[in-house]
Amino acid sequence: MSIDNSIVRKVGKLAKIKIKESEENKLLDELNNILGWVDELKKVDTEGVEPMLSVFNESMNMREDKSDSKFSNNLITKNSPEKKAGFFVVPKVVE
Amino acid sequence: MTDFSTIDITEAKKLLSQKKITATELTEFFIKQIEEKKGLNCFITNTFDIALKMAKESDEKIQKGSDLGILEGIPIGMKDLFCTDGVKTTAGSKMLENFVPFYESTVSLNLWKNGAIMLGKTNMDEFAMGSANTTSFFGNVLNPIRSNDQKDLVPGGSSGGSAAAVASGQCFAATGSDTGGSIRQPASFCGLVGLKPTYGRCSRFGMVAFASSLDQAGPITKTVSDAALMLQSMCSYDEKDSTSSKKLIPNFSDYKKFDLKGKKIGLPNEYIIEGLNEEIKKKFDQCINIFKDCGSELIDITLPHTNYALPTYYIIAPAEASANLARYDGVRYGLRENSENLDDLYQTTRASGFGDEVKRRLIIGTYVLSAGYYDAYYLKALKVRQLISNDFKNAFEKCDLILTPTTPNVAFPIGEKQNDPLEMYLNDVLTVPASLAGLPAISVSAGNNNNNLPIGMQIIGRPFEEISVLAAGSVIELSKV
Numbered sequence: 372m373s374i375d376n377s378i379v380r381k382v383g384k385l386a387k388i389k390i391k392e393s394e395e396n397k398l399l400d401e402l403n404n405i406l407g408w409v410d411e412l413k414k415v416d417t418e419g420v421e422p423m424l425s426v427f428n429e430s431m432n433m434r435e436d437k438s439d440s441k442f443s444n445n446l447i448t449k450n451s452p453e454k455k456a457g458f459f460v461v462p463k464v465v466e
Numbered sequence: 467m468t469d470f471s472t473i474d475i476t477e478a479k480k481l482l483s484q485k486k487i488t489a490t491e492l493t494e495f496f497i498k499q500i501e502e503k504k505g506l507n508c509f510i511t512n513t514f515d516i517a518l519k520m521a522k523e524s525d526e527k528i529q530k531g532s533d534l535g536i537l538e539g540i541p542i543g544m545k546d547l548f549c550t551d552g553v554k555t556t557a558g559s560k561m562l563e564n565f566v567p568f569y570e571s572t573v574s575l576n577l578w579k580n581g582a583i584m585l586g587k588t589n590m591d592e593f594a595m596g597s598a599n600t601t602s603f604f605g606n607v608l609n610p611i612r613s614n615d616q617k618d619l620v621p622g623g624s625s626g627g628s629a630a631a632v633a634s635g636q637c638f639a640a641t642g643s644d645t646g647g648s649i650r651q652p653a654s655f656c657g658l659v660g661l662k663p664t665y666g667r668c669s670r671f672g673m674v675a676f677a678s679s680l681d682q683a684g685p686i687t688k689t690v691s692d693a694a695l696m697l698q699s700m701c702s703y704d705e706k707d708s709t710s711s712k713k714l715i716p717n718f719s720d721y722k723k724f725d726l727k728g729k730k731i732g733l734p735n736e737y738i739i740e741g742l743n744e745e746i747k748k749k750f751d752q753c754i755n756i757f758k759d760c761g762s763e764l765i766d767i768t769l770p771h772t773n774y775a776l777p778t779y780y781i782i783a784p785a786e787a788s789a790n791l792a793r794y795d796g797v798r799y800g801l802r803e804n805s806e807n808l809d810d811l812y813q814t815t816r817a818s819g820f821g822d823e824v825k826r827r828l829i830i831g832t833y834v835l836s837a838g839y840y841d842a843y844y845l846k847a848l849k850v851r852q853l854i855s856n857d858f859k860n861a862f863e864k865c866d867l868i869l870t871p872t873t874p875n876v877a878f879p880i881g882e883k884q885n886d887p888l889e890m891y892l893n894d895v896l897t898v899p900a901s902l903a904g905l906p907a908i909s910v911s912a913g914n915n916n917n918n919l920p921i922g923m924q925i926i927g928r929p930f931e932e933i934s935v936l937a938a939g940s941v942i943e944l945s946k947v
Contacts, residue, residue: 379829386788386832387795388825389813398829401887405830408888409777409843415850422848423855425679426665426904426929427709434705446568450799459797462808 373403470495471635475540475692478638482528482539489524489539489583493517496541496585499636506608508631510546511554512586517541520583527581535581536699543631543640546587547594548574548683549672553584557674558592558602558624561800561819571672572704573641573683580699585637589627592821593791594648594676597893599626600884601823609656609877610634613917619877622652622893628686629656639687639696643673645680646779647872647897650909653686654922655877657911659939660686661693664930665904666711668697669704677786678709680779680901690910690940694718697932713930721936727761729934732865736772737896743875745915750871753912753923756945757869757938767865769857774850775899780891781834781847782902787824788831794819826887855903862928867938870896872909872922900926910939913946 379399383390390398444457453460470478470492481487497514524539549555549567556562570578578584591601598620599607607626609619610633621630625642629652632640642649644662653660661684668683675681685696698718704710733754738747754764796802796815803814820828834843861868874895883889900907906929909922923942927935 374833378833382829382833382836384813385836386828387792387809387812387816388820388828389810389817391817398826401826402830402833404886404888405780405826406833409781409847411777412774412781412843412846412850415771415774415846415853417846417849417853420849420852422845423852424848425709426855426902427679427711429666429711429713431708432705432710442568448798449568450565452796452800452802461797462806462811464808 374399374406468495471499474689475537475638475687475695476689478540485528489521489528490518492539493521493541493583493585496637500585503634503636506610506630506634507605508589508607508627508634508636509543509586510556510558510589510604510627513553513584516553517583517585520578524581524583535579536695537577538581539583540581540638541583541585542577543586543588543628543637544574544584545590545625545628545641545643547590547643547674548641549674550574550584550587553587555587555674556604557594558590558604559819559821559824560603561794563603563801565799567672569672572669572702572706573673573700576702577641577699582699588631588640591624591626592824593674593787594624594643594645595787595823595827596623597647597651597890598883599623600880601821603821606880608880611657611877611919613919615917617879620655620880622655622877624648625652625686629653629658629660632656632658632686632688639685639692641683641700642686643681643683644901645676645783646901647894649684649686650872650897650907650922650924651893654872654909654911654920657920658686658688659690659693659911659943660684660909661697661932662901662907663697663701663932664711664906666709667701667932669702669707669710671704671706675790677783678790679786680783690721690936690943691719693908694721694936716933718932718936721933721940724933724937726757726937726941728763729867730763730765730865731757731938732765732767732861732868734767734769734772734861734868734870736769737870739874739895741874742871746871746874746876746921749912749921750923753869753942756941760941765865767861767868769861769899771850771853771857772899775854775902776891776895778847778850778854779898779902780830781843782851784827784831785835785844786831788828788835791824791828823887851902854899858903858905867934868926869938870924870926872896872924876915876919876921896924905929906932906935908935908939910942912942
């Protein structure tokens with residue numbers, strides 16, 4: 372399966388990565404190369420095979436649904452590029 | 467000053483317990499080495515003050531002779547993928563250039579509890595995506611080993627800083643993480659021992675996530691004996707990781723009592739791939755004889771889906787990465803490129819914070835998970851993963867261990883394999899299958915080629931049988947062909 376520029380732009384949007392027009396064609400070629408190569412898998416007969424989501428086959432560890440956080444708001448927002456009064460700040464999103 | 471770069475942890479422990487040396491002397495020695503060998507670019511952040519403080523504490527404990535950890539007084543490097551409380555943790559990315567965690571990863575915490583000393587955070591491929599340590603935002607790492615023709619070589623990746631630091635005597639050992647070969651391949655390129663334990667052995671809590679169903683921490687060391695000590699100190703059951711194993715943790719040093727006589731070593735024909743370096747093939751054949759000499763039985767086995775492992779990996783790993791790396795949004799931590807519009811802020815932040823290889827994988831991962839392509843790529847890959855895992859299950863009914871080369875080639879010059887991503891991916895063709903199946907695997911140096919470059923051999927074992935893997939590794943180590 373080969374993809375075109377419109378798909379590269381669409382996937383860039385889904386991945387939330389701005390792709391410059393000047394980078395688009397190079398990326399397109401690289402992606403088509405990689406996708407052409409993974410297309411090999413089509414040759415494998417997987418009829419009746421269950422998808423393997425994890426190699427882990429012990430029971431998942433459940434814990435009680437309660438907060439045990441000892442971290443303050445100040446600590447949690449410490450690495451934030453923009454914060455105010457213990458909150459993360461983003462550009463205004465309401466119209 | 468005594469030269470401690472030629473001894474391993476096992477010997478240093480002896481000297482420490484006999485009080486012939488102190489942890490502070492060891493730490494001061496390695497600090498000097500790190501300063502002298504800055505040019506190799508092994509460390510992103512040095513933590514010398516912390517190291518000296520930890521050394522002082524270890525010395526006090528050793529004096530008293532109580533509360534001694536397995537690695538009491540042993541200076542190590544910490545891959546910059548493990549979150550360290552109050553110490554910058556970058557994952558080799560511009561995105562996390564200034565990120566200072568306020569919590570500690572379980573693996574690093576276990577190491578400190580066992581008395582290890584942190585010299586610094588080691589360089590790595592950005593978000594562990596790479597096989598040559600050339601994708602780090604903080605510059606590439608040089609392999610301390612030089613070929614006879616004196617070229618600058620890559621140390622392998624993604625744990626390239628860890629491997630180069632150990633190989634150049636800047637620390638006794640270092641942590642690594644392995645998603646598709648990131649411990650074993652650099653260990654092989656630098657003439658070291660690299661152990662990827664069974665998936666679930668080491669907690670993933672506080673490890674910067676790449677592909678969660680594959681990521682597994684492990685040690686890079688000079689000797690097999692050190693690998694056992696490091697793993698012992700790193701692993702634990704951890705309720706903070708939903709896939710942390712509750713299986714009993716053995717004494718890994720018991721590998722020394724494990725007898726390989728009568729054990730069946732499987733040789734998968736599929737690993738003798740086209741393009742496998744001739745000298746590596748020759749070494750591999752020599753290793754077969756070593757196992758014959760210890761009374762093991764060598765048998766031919768088949769892992770028929772081996773050829774499909776790499777493309778399967780390059781669907782699953784990017785897919786998981788695209789979900790894991792969605793967290794880097796420029797809001798809660800990490801880089802932000804400002805904008806009036808939130809969506810634009812996300813897009814420009816991620817375009818500027820991630821390097822080319824990471825972006826390529828995130829785009830691939832997003833594509834294979836997107837509506838209309840999910841079944842053809844992602845679901846298909848999960849099914850092939852099951853077949854690859856079944857191959858191993860079937861093989862392990864006939865044999866106890868599997869012997870293969872670690873890499874198709876030896877360390878290559880910096881700048882090579884940079885133009886075509888696929889050429890770089892092929893580095894991992896022999897390490898990826900065991901990762902997909904979650905199996906323990908070790909790479910041990912089997913000696914050098916004619917150009918002075920190390921060749922690694924890989925031993926793959928059954929789940930949670932690290933002991934037999936270590937035992938087989940030590941057979942190769944002892945006989946260095």
